[in-house]
Amino acid sequence: MVKEKPKQESISPLTGKxxxxxxxxxxxxxxxxxxxLHPGKKVVVxxxxxxxxxxxxxxxxxxxxxxxxxxGIDLPTPFSYWKIQSINEGAFPVIADDPKIxxxxxxxxxxxxxxxxxxxxxxxKADIVIVDINLDVKKQSNNNGHLEDYSVxxxxxxxAITAIGxxxxxxxxxxxxxxxxPGTSQKIVRPILEECLKERGxxxxxxxxxxxxERVMPGPKYVDSIQNFYRVYAGTDETSADATEKFLRxxxxxxxxxxxxxxxxxxxxxxxxxxxxxxxxxxxxxxxWSRFAEEAGVNIYEVVNAIRMxxxxxxxxxxxxxxxGYCLTKDPLLASWARxxxxxxxxxxxxxxxxxxxxxxxxxxxxxxxxxxxxxxxNGKKVLLLGVSYLNDVGDTRFTPVxxxxxxxxxxxxxxxxxDPHVMYWEEKRTxxxxxxxxxxxxxxxxxxxxxxxxxxxxxxxxxxxLADQQPGFIYDTIGILTDDEINKLKSKHIVKVIxxxxx
Ligand SMILES: NC(=O)c1ccc[n+]([C@@H]2O[C@H](COP(=O)([O-])OP(=O)(O)OC[C@H]3O[C@@H](n4cnc5c(N)ncnc54)[C@H](O)[C@@H]3O)[C@@H](O)[C@H]2O)c1
Numbered sequence: 001m002v003k004e005k006p007k008q009e010s011i012s013p014l015t016g017k018x019x020x021x022x023x024x025x026x027x028x029x030x031x032x033x034x035x036x037l038h039p040g041k042k043v044v045v046x047x048x049x050x051x052x053x054x055x056x057x058x059x060x061x062x063x064x065x066x067x068x069x070x071x072g073i074d075l076p077t078p079f080s081y082w083k084i085q086s087i088n089e090g091a092f093p094v095i096a097d098d099p100k101i102x103x104x105x106x107x108x109x110x111x112x113x114x115x116x117x118x119x120x121x122x123x124x125k126a127d128i129v130i131v132d133i134n135l136d137v138k139k140q141s142n143n144n145g146h147l148e149d150y151s152v153x154x155x156x157x158x159x160a161i162t163a164i165g166x167x168x169x170x171x172x173x174x175x176x177x178x179x180x181x182p183g184t185s186q187k188i189v190r191p192i193l194e195e196c197l198k199e200r201g202x203x204x205x206x207x208x209x210x211x212x213x214e215r216v217m218p219g220p221k222y223v224d225s226i227q228n229f230y231r232v233y234a235g236t237d238e239t240s241a242d243a244t245e246k247f248l249r250x251x252x253x254x255x256x257x258x259x260x261x262x263x264x265x266x267x268x269x270x271x272x273x274x275x276x277x278x279x280x281x282x283x284x285x286x287x288x289w290s291r292f293a294e295e296a297g298v299n300i301y302e303v304v305n306a307i308r309m310x311x312x313x314x315x316x317x318x319x320x321x322x323x324x325g326y327c328l329t330k331d332p333l334l335a336s337w338a339r340x341x342x343x344x345x346x347x348x349x350x351x352x353x354x355x356x357x358x359x360x361x362x363x364x365x366x367x368x369x370x371x372x373x374x375x376x377x378x379n380g381k382k383v384l385l386l387g388v389s390y391l392n393d394v395g396d397t398r399f400t401p402v403x404x405x406x407x408x409x410x411x412x413x414x415x416x417x418x419x420d421p422h423v424m425y426w427e428e429k430r431t432x433x434x435x436x437x438x439x440x441x442x443x444x445x446x447x448x449x450x451x452x453x454x455x456x457x458x459x460x461x462x463x464x465x466x467l468a469d470q471q472p473g474f475i476y477d478t479i480g481i482l483t484d485d486e487i488n489k490l491k492s493k494h495i496v497k498v499i500x501x502x503x504x
Contacts, residue, residue, distance in 0.1 A: 010081035013425040014095055014395060016432070021081045027119035031071065034115040035125050038069035041113070045126040047160060049074040049083045049116060051326070051396055052177065052214050053132030054094050055101065057087075059226045059251055060130070061108035066250040070108070071125065072116040079427065087116035095422055097393040097455070100223035124167040128247055131176045131189075132214075133160050137330040137337070141360060152181065152337045154188065161189050165196025171206035173243045176265075177214050179272050179331055181338030185211045185265035190236045209236040210244030211265040213272035218394040228253050232260045234268040273338075276331035281355035283317050283328070287362050290319030290500035294369060300500035301480055319500035321451055321478040322362030322401030324390025329399045332356050363404025366478050366499060370405075371412075373497050374447070374474055379413035384445045387452020388420040388433050395422035402451045403428065405478070417445070421456045441466040449476045457481055468493060 008021045035043060046057045049072045061070040072087060074080045083093040092105040108114035123129060135157045140149045157178070164174060174193060176185050194204040212233035217225040231252055235241030241261060248259055262268050286304075293300035300319055307313050323329055332352035339345045371378070390400035397403075406429070409416050418426065418433045419440055426433050434440055437456065441463075448467060450457055457463060464486050467475060475482075475490050477498040482490070487504070490496050497504055 008078050010078045010085075011425055011427075012082040012086060012091075012093070013397070013423060013427050014086075014093065015091065016424045017082070019082050019085050021076050021078065025076055025118050027117045028121045030115070031117055031119060031121050031125060034071065034112075035069060037112055038067075041067055041069045042127040043125045044068045044070050044128045044130065045122050046070065046072045046130045046132055047164065048131065048133035048178070049080070049087065049093065050132065050134065051094060051218055052216050053130070054083065054087070054092070055216060055222055056130060056132055056177070056214070056226060057114060058092075058101065058104040058108060059223060061111070061114040062104045063251045064227075064253065067111075068113065068250075070114045071122045072114070073120070073122045074116070074118055076118040081118065084116040084118055087114065094218075094222075095395050096218050096222045097220040098222040098224075104223060120163045120167060123164050124169070126168060126172055128173045128175060129164050129168065131160070131164075131174065131178050133157065133178055134326065135178050135180055135334070137333045139330075139333075139360070150333050150337075152334060152341070154181075154184075157184075158188065158192060161192045162196060165193040166200075168193070168196075170197055170202040170204070171208070173208040173210060173240070173247060175244055175247065176209070176211045179213060179276075179327065179334065180211075180269055181334050181342055182266050182269040182273065183338055183342040184269060185209055186236050187342060208240040208243045209265075210234065210240045210247075211236075211268045212244055212248060213268060215275075218391060218396055220393065227251065228257060230257045230260065232262060232268050232271050234262045234265045236265055269338075270335070273331045273335035276327050277335055277349070277352040277355065280323060280328040280332050280359060281351060282315065283320075283323050284355035284358040286317040286319050287322070287358050287365070291365060291369075293319075293500050294502040297502040299503040318480055320362075320401075320480070321366050321405065321499070323359040324398070324400040324402070325396060326398045329356065329359070360404075363401045364408065366401075367405050367408035369499065370447075370449075370476055370497070373476075373495070377413075378409070381414050381446040382444065383409055383414045383416045383447045383449060384440060384443075385409075385416060385418050386420075386437075386448065386450045386457050387454055388418055388423045388426055389452055389454075392453035392458075393422070393455055395420070397423055397426055397428055400428075400452075405449070405451065414447075417443070420452065421454055437463070438466075441470070444471045445473060447474045447476060449478060450481050451478055453479050453481050459483070464489060470494070 010019045044060050046053045057070050057072045086093040138151050190209045197204045233244050290300045336349040336353050420433050423433045472493050475494045475496045487496050
C-alpha cells in the first residue's frame with residue numbers, strides 16, 4: 001500500500017483508535033500475495049464490511065464443505081476505513097454477545113484465509129462476489145419525527161456494481177445480499193455488469209447473478225443466524241440460481257436448514273422487504289396501543305401477555321422506544337418506492353409507509369410522555385441515558401431511537417450523560433460514550449432513563465441498589481426492562497415511569 005499525505009481520520013467506535021486514511025489506495029501487492037498463499041482455492045470477495053458483510057466474511061472463511069480465500073473490501077471513508085485496518089490488525093470490527101465471532105475470526109487468522117482491503121483490484125481475483133453494501137433511503141422528517149418525504153438514490157449502489165464489472169472475471173457469480181428494491185438484480189445489477197463486460201470486450205454468457213437475502217440477527221446468535229438458518233434464494237436465470245445454490249450449500253447447514261428457491265429474483269427481493277415490513281408494522285401497531293394504555297391507566301405488558309396465550313397471537317409485540325437499526329426503518333419504504341418507480345404503480349404501499357411513519361415518531365412520543373409526567377422544568381436537569389445502541393447487547397447505533405429522545409432532552413436544556421457497554425464512540429452524534437457504569441453512578445442525576453435493553457441493565461440487583469441509593473429523582477424505563485419488584489424498590493425513593501404502563 002502506498003501511503004500518501006494524510007487527509008482524513010477514521011475512528012473505531014469500538015476501541016476509539018484513530019486511523020489516518022491514505023490519499024491513494026494501491027494494495028495490489030497485498031492482494032496478490034494473499035492470493036498466492038492460497039493456490040487452487042476459490043476466491044470470494046465480500047463487498048461491504050459492515051454488520052452483515054464482516055460476519056458473512058467470517059462464515060465464508062469458515063465454510064463447511066469448501067476452503068475459500070476470502071477478501072473483504074470496503075471504502076476508504078472515515079466511517080469505514082477502520083474496519084479494514086481492524087480486520088488485518090487482529091481486532092474484529094463487530095462486537096456482539098456471540099463467542100462464535102471471535103472463534104471464527106481466530107480460526108480464519110490461523111488459516112490466513114481472510115484479508116481486508118479497499119483496493120478494487122480484489123474484484124479481478126474473485127470467483128464469487130457477495131454484495132453486502134448499504135442501500136439507503138433518505139428521509140425528510142420534521143422536528144417531531146414526522147416523515148414528510150423520502151427518496152431512494154440508487155447511484156452509490158450502481159457505482160459499487162460498476163466497480164465489480166470494471167474488473168471482474170466474465171464467469172464470476174455476483175451474489176446480491178443487500179436489501180434492494182424488488183426488481184434490482186434483474187433490472188439494474190445484471191445490465192450494469194453485462195455492459196461493463198461488453199465494454200471490456202468480454203462475453204456475457206457465463207456471467208451469473210443471484211440474490212439471497214440475509215436474515216442476520218446481531219446478538220448472541222449472530223453467526224448462527226447466517227450459518228444455521230433458513231435461506232431463500234433465486235437467480236436472474238437458471239444457471240445463476242444453480243450457482244447460487246451450489247455456493248450456499250458450502251457455507252450454510254442446508255441439511256438442517258433447507259434452502260428455499262423462488263422463481264426469480266423479484267420474488268426473493270420482495271420476500272425480504274415484505275418480511276421486514278411485517279415486523280415494522282407489528283411494532284407500529286403496538287406504539288399506538290401503548291399510548292392508549294398510558295392514557296387509560298392500563299399495564300399493556302399484562303394485557304399483551306394475556307393475549308399471547310392464544311397461539312395465533314404469540315408474536316404480538318411489546319412497546320418500546322421505537323424502531324431502530326438499519327433495516328426496519330427503511331425496508332418498507334424501499335418496497336413502496338420500488339412499486340412506484342420500478343413497476344409503474346401510482347399507489348404506494350400505504351400501510352407499510354404509515355408503519356415507518358409511526359415508528360419514527362415514537363422517541364418523540366416517549367419524550368412527550370416524560371414531559372407530561374415530569375412536573376417541573378427539564379431545563380438544566382442532569383440526565384443519565386442507559387444505552388445508546390438500537391438493540392440490546394450489540395454496538396450498532398445506526399438509526400437508534402435513542403437519538404430522538406437524546407436530541408429532545410438536549411433541546412429542552414438537559415445535561416445528558418451517555419452510558420453504553422458496547423459503544424465507546426457514537427459515530428452519528430460524533431460524541432464519546434462512557435462504558436463505566438459504576439463510575440457514572442457515583443454522580444447524582446435528576447433523571448435516569450433506560451433506553452436500550454442491554455443485559456447489564458436487566459435483572460441486575462447491583463444496578464438497582466445503586467439507583468436506589470441515588471438522590472430522589474425520576475427513573476424512566478422506555479423499554480419495559482424493570483420488573484415489578486425492581487419498580488417497587490425504586491418507587492420507595494423515586495418516581496418511576498415505564499412506557500405503556502398507565503398503572504404506575
Ligand atoms: N444489519 C442487519 O441486521 C441486516 C440484516 C439483514 C440484511 N441487512 C442488509 O444488508 C445490507 C448491509 O447492511 P449492514 O448492516 O451490513 O450495513 P453497514 O452500513 O453496516 O455496512 C455496509 C458497508 O458497505 C460499505 N460500502 C458501501 N459502498 C461500498 C462500495 N462501493 N464498496 C465497498 N464497500 C462499500 C460501507 O462502507 C459499509 O461498511 C443492507 O442492505 C441491509 O439492509 C442488514
